[in-house]
Amino acid sequence: xxxxxxxxxxxxxxxxxxxxxxxxxxxxxxxxxxxxxxxxxxxxxxxxxxxxxxxxxxxxxxxxxxxxxxxxxxxxxxxxxxxxxxxxxxxxxxxxxxxxxxxxxxxxxxxxxxxxxxxxxxxxxxxxxxxxxxxxxxxxxxx
Numbered sequence: 001x002x003x004x005x006x007x008x009x010x011x012x013x014x015x016x017x018x019x020x021x022x023x024x025x026x027x028x029x030x031x032x033x034x035x036x037x038x039x040x041x042x043x044x045x046x047x048x049x050x051x052x053x054x055x056x057x058x059x060x061x062x063x064x065x066x067x068x069x070x071x072x073x074x075x076x077x078x079x080x081x082x083x084x085x086x087x088x089x090x091x092x093x094x095x096x097x098x099x100x101x102x103x104x105x106x107x108x109x110x111x112x113x114x115x116x117x118x119x120x121x122x123x124x125x126x127x128x129x130x131x132x133x134x135x136x137x138x139x140x141x142x143x
Contacts, residue, residue, distance in 0.1 A: 011036075011113065011121045012103045016070065016094035019081035024068075024094055026119070033060075033142035034115040035067045038101050039093070041078045043109040045128035047087070052130035053112070054089045056139060063143050064117075069093030072101040073109075116142040 015025040026034075037053060039046035050069075057067040071080035071093050080093045094100075104113065114123045122141040125134065 009121050011115045011119050012100075014097075014100040014103060016097055016100060018092055018094055019079070024092075026115075029066060029068070029115070030119055031064075031117050033063065033065045033117055033139070035065065035112060035139065035142075036070065036115060037067065037110055037112040038070050038072060038097065038104070038106045039080075039109050040071060040073045041080050041083050042075065046110045049110050049112075049128045049130055050084065050087065050089050050091075052135065054091055056135065057091055060139055060143075065139060065143070067091040070097035070100055071095055072097040072106070114138040114142045 011026060013026045015023050018024055035053060035056070037049070039050070053067050057065060069080070069084070069091055074080065074096075080095060084091070084093055104111070108126065110126065110128055112125050113121060116122050123138045125132070125138065127135070
């Protein structure tokens with residue numbers, strides 16, 4: 001399921017910690033096209049989508065596209081960044097994102113948002129299909 005966000009709205013700002021204890025904010029990505037994906041370690045659909053998002057980040061790196069995960073609804077003791085790395089996924093995930101998920105209206109995983117260089121929300125998808133052609137369409141909207 002894909003949807004365009006019409007009219008274009010500013011993506012809500014947030015600050016969360018990464019696995020290294022560094023505070024990361026949406027504003028840190030200003031000027032860069034961003035794919036923001038909400039996920040959980042127990043989500044089997046996220047496991048299907050993540051390799052494609054990682055591949056897209058590498059493919060569109062010359063245009064500045066970045067992928068950032070936000071982990072939420074985790075079980076105590078889960079280590080989301082370590083799990084991504086064990087799966088060969090290179091993008092960074094932020095931790096304990098339950099409040100940010102609510103801020104973005106996320107009700108399930110995966111939920112992926114496409115934010116342009118101005119911080120405007122250009123589209124969102126709940127797809128977990130790594131071959132979904134509209135993933136490319138939405139990336140092109142944020143370039």
